[in-house]
Amino acid sequence: MLPKSSQLKQLIRMIKTDILIIGAGPCGLFAVFEAGLLKMRCHLIDYLPQAGGQCSEIYPKKPIYDIPGFPKILAGELVENLMEQIKPFKPGFTLGERVEKIKKSQDGLFHVTTSLGTKHISKVVVIAAGLGCFEPRKPNILNLSMFENKGIDYIIKDPMVYKNKKVVISGGGDSALDWSIFLSNNIASEVSLVHRRESFRGHPDSVEKVNQLSKEGKINLITKAEVVDIQGNDNLQLLKIKSDNQIFDLSADFWIPLFGLSPKLGPIANWGLNLDKNAISVNTLDYSTNIEGIYAIGDINTYPGKLKLILSGFHEAALMSQSAFKHVFPDGKKSFKYTTVLGQIEGF
Amino acid sequence: MVKLKVFDVEKKAILIDNTKDNPNNLDTISINIIDFDGEVYILKTLVYPDLNLMEVLRNAEFHMGHCGGMALCASCHCYIEKDNIKLIDISSEEEDMLDQLFTFNQTKSRLICQIPLEKSLDGINIRIVKD
Numbered sequence: 001m002l003p004k005s006s007q008l009k010q011l012i013r014m015i016k017t018d019i020l021i022i023g024a025g026p027c028g029l030f031a032v033f034e035a036g037l038l039k040m041r042c043h044l045i046d047y048l049p050q051a052g053g054q055c056s057e058i059y060p061k062k063p064i065y066d067i068p069g070f071p072k073i074l075a076g077e078l079v080e081n082l083m084e085q086i087k088p089f090k091p092g093f094t095l096g097e098r099v100e101k102i103k104k105s106q107d108g109l110f111h112v113t114t115s116l117g118t119k120h121i122s123k124v125v126v127i128a129a130g131l132g133c134f135e136p137r138k139p140n141i142l143n144l145s146m147f148e149n150k151g152i153d154y155i156i157k158d159p160m161v162y163k164n165k166k167v168v169i170s171g172g173g174d175s176a177l178d179w180s181i182f183l184s185n186n187i188a189s190e191v192s193l194v195h196r197r198e199s200f201r202g203h204p205d206s207v208e209k210v211n212q213l214s215k216e217g218k219i220n221l222i223t224k225a226e227v228v229d230i231q232g233n234d235n236l237q238l239l240k241i242k243s244d245n246q247i248f249d250l251s252a253d254f255w256i257p258l259f260g261l262s263p264k265l266g267p268i269a270n271w272g273l274n275l276d277k278n279a280i281s282v283n284t285l286d287y288s289t290n291i292e293g294i295y296a297i298g299d300i301n302t303y304p305g306k307l308k309l310i311l312s313g314f315h316e317a318a319l320m321s322q323s324a325f326k327h328v329f330p331d332g333k334k335s336f337k338y339t340t341v342l343g344q345i346e347g348f
Numbered sequence: 349m350v351k352l353k354v355f356d357v358e359k360k361a362i363l364i365d366n367t368k369d370n371p372n373n374l375d376t377i378s379i380n381i382i383d384f385d386g387e388v389y390i391l392k393t394l395v396y397p398d399l400n401l402m403e404v405l406r407n408a409e410f411h412m413g414h415c416g417g418m419a420l421c422a423s424c425h426c427y428i429e430k431d432n433i434k435l436i437d438i439s440s441e442e443e444d445m446l447d448q449l450f451t452f453n454q455t456k457s458r459l460i461c462q463i464p465l466e467k468s469l470d471g472i473n474i475r476i477v478k479d
Contacts, residue, residue: 058421062418200447201440226450261425262422
């Protein structure tokens with residue numbers, strides 16, 4: 001019997017891999033390389049919409065000075081290099097989704113489900129989640145959660161969702177400026193930008209562009225103001241804006257507060273792992289956790305003498321991969337070879 | 349426990365004394381802290397050269413400083429009462445980050461990773477702001 005369409009959809013969304021890596025920062029990416037050398041396939045999940053973790057999200061233009069072999073490298077360049085390095089091993093990515101549940105079945109496989117319901121099955125789970133999930137900073141407003149995903153978005157994944165809609169963006173940084181400019185270009189029917197201060201401290205070009213679009217009537221610029229209340233029925237309909245001690249109404253289909261991202265441990269705390277001050281305790285023999293088949297590498301783990309350095313995470317990724325081999329290929333014989341001996345990197 | 353008033357909160361403070369081992373005879377200062385859960389602390393610390401306020405609080409196990417002190421994550425965003433205390437001016441990098449925060453307060457907000465540890469900070473009142 002053919003599966004029903006809903007079942008088929010579920011099957012299609014089920015991703016199978018040898019090693020599932022939670023966190024696509026530098027350590028997670030390098031783990032793909034080390035695992036690939038041992039013929040283990042990897043899939044990465046990250047809440048951010050792009051790979052690279054903190055290096056891409058927080059400081060892509062900052063130079064790093066303690067990556068061996070690179071006297072100086074920009075964090076963003078390091079991520080680009082790592083992506084190039086792991087290309088032969090064709091890793092899969094589930095981006096913009098947060099891992100919610102990990103369940104180990106009797107056959108030893110891990111069933112991992114994300115916030116959007118994407119299901120993954122793997123023989124090994126590696127947590128390389130750095131500081132945890134980068135979650136949006138949320139405004140302190142009553143009833144906020146009632147309208148989340150019903151008019152309130154903190155991350156823009158698909159701008160076309162806002163086609164012909166009335167959109168209000170809050171914030172004073174580059175994200176707020178850039179998205180206001182983007183959405184005002186024949187996407188949203190109305191774009192309002194609400195900022196607490198009179199001036200913006202984003203990139204000067206973006207500030208100038210927003211001011212120009214405001215003069216042209218394409219962006220409704222509301223400064224020295226903030227959203228203080230939200231109203232609607234099933235979906236968001238109205239924002240109350242406070243400016244100069246006056247409160248006025250602003251009709252809106254969407255409100256996008258862009259106040260940056262903040263790392264939180266999130267659901268990791270509920271997976272039964274031994275924790276020590278917001279970090280996962282591991283055995284330094286192979287960086288395994290208290291749950292057989294789950295490893296933790298990089299800034300998320302802790303052990304005596306732990307140094308939160310990218311280079312430490314790379315070392316941990318190598319040792320983890322050697323240990324994970326026994327879970328992926330229980331009857332396999334592992335041979336350790338230098339990449340110089342291999343002559344070339346054989347991918348999948 | 350001593351009763352302490354930090355900002356508008358007056359309650360018994362928990363003392364954290366990190367000054368006991370002082371072979372180099374460094375200056376000692378006292379920092380009054382109210383955590384975002386309302387607990388009040390008095391943190392006594394030595395004035396180590398080359399440390400900033402965030403590092404001192406992080407060493408005392410306050411959860412902050414995720415970006416390592418680059419003014420890039422705002423996990424050390426605090427409100428500061430600074431009567432009679434002259435703080436280092438806000439840099440443009442710090443202002444860029446503060447400007448993005450919903451909880452920004454024009455007169456009190458600072459990223460304490462940008463404030464060098466100095467003897468003049470003795471008695472400073474700090475409220476850690478919840479993201």
